[in-house]
Amino acid sequence: MCRTDIRGGIYGMAKRDELRRKELADFLRSRRRRVDPSVTGLPLASSGRRRMPGLRREEVAQISGVSLTWYTWLEQGRDINASEQVLNSIAKALRLSPVEQAHLFRLAGEKAKGPAAVETESPLHVQELLDLLNPNPAYAINRFFDILAWNRAEEALLHLTLAELPKAQRNVIWLLFNDPRARDLLPDWESEARWLVGILRAESAHQPGAPRLIELVDELRAGFPEFERLWRSHELGSFTPAERRFNHPKVGSMRLLFMKLAVEGSEGCSVVTHFAAPDSPERELLARLVATSPTGGDAHLGPPS
Structure with missing residues (x-):
């Protein structure tokens, strides 16, 4: 393989990983804004006036037991790896369905290795x-x-x-x-x-x-x-x-x-x-x-x- 091919392959993997992290960030924000603060058990008095619907980042961090900095980095699409325990805690805090939780794990999993092959013609028979x-x-x-x-x-x-x-x-x-x-x-x-x-x-x-x-x-x-x-x-x-x-x-x-x-x-x-x-x-x-x-x-x- 020539050096150009290697550079192109590395760039492609980096681009796919960037897309995955952005998708994860967008998904977390959308699920956070969906949660009604009144059902979380958090003191409503501490909630104050809300500019946006749903939970604040610090509330997700508090409920899940994850540091605010770590959770913020996830929502910012930073290049970090979250453990299974952290992901389970976030999924519980955001009240994700089983399908949504599996989606979260895929988005936060190992670095994307490139798109799998996709059929473009009907298989034999x-x-x-x-x-x-x-x-x-x-x-x-x-x-x-x-x-x-x-x-x-x-x-x-x-x-x-x-x-x-x-x-x-x-x-x-x-x-x-x-x-x-x-x-x-x-x-x-x-x-x-x-x-x-x-x-x-x-x-x-x-x-x-x-x-x-x-x-x-x-x-x-x-x-x-x-x-x-x-x-x-x-x-x-x-x-x-x-x-x-x-x-x-x-x-x-x-x-x-x-x-x-x-x-x-x-x-x-x-x-x-x-x-x-x-x-x-x-x-x-x-x-x-x-x-x-x-x-x-x-x-x-x-x-x-």
Whole structure:
């Protein structure tokens, strides 16, 4: 390896570590301002008039048993290492949820070693699996919600021809904010947006400085004030099987279960599928939706080669 490559690698690691520390600082401030001082057990008389909502830094330090200087350095993004005991104490003081506490540990962990590889193409045989799932809508995504492959039922559900979109716009979160049909399709659009942005925010702790993540987040923040507001809130989300409501222009109201399945051996690829509960009217609605979709009887409409 030449000297230039070594210098570039060191600079890249330092930049990613700087981004991680800034993310940690922003996260701590956002969680501190969320805590109601009245529930902490601190004497309200000592609180005084507050210019900002939430706890003061010295109150977090007092509750957690961490020195004010040390906690301030964390919120300033200083290059320091916090012990597990310190992080647990801060998490308790800030009343973090289990998801938020795990996020805190990732942000405050060892120096970032560089972004992991991210799938940009559908792994082998995933398209065949998606085809077998028809008439249940299904698609494959990477860590940043880029859609890598899909089946005919998914296009019918979205009422959208994914293959006609530029590759960079075949992204679940991009479509959620950019395509006005998404708000009509999803009656719970606001909660969906908050949840998905929270998942992306949590992923950012795993891969600070990943080029695709930076590109996607920068475009969304510049183009959509609602995304900017949600991103700055530092709320976190996680994927769990659940039920989702749809209001489709062809078949009307539907309630579908959905699940995400990891593709083992891939670099963060997952298959997301929607399906109807047994003996529910949605099973017939899905079959009718796919049968009458513009793609006819073809097996699938996968990504263009």
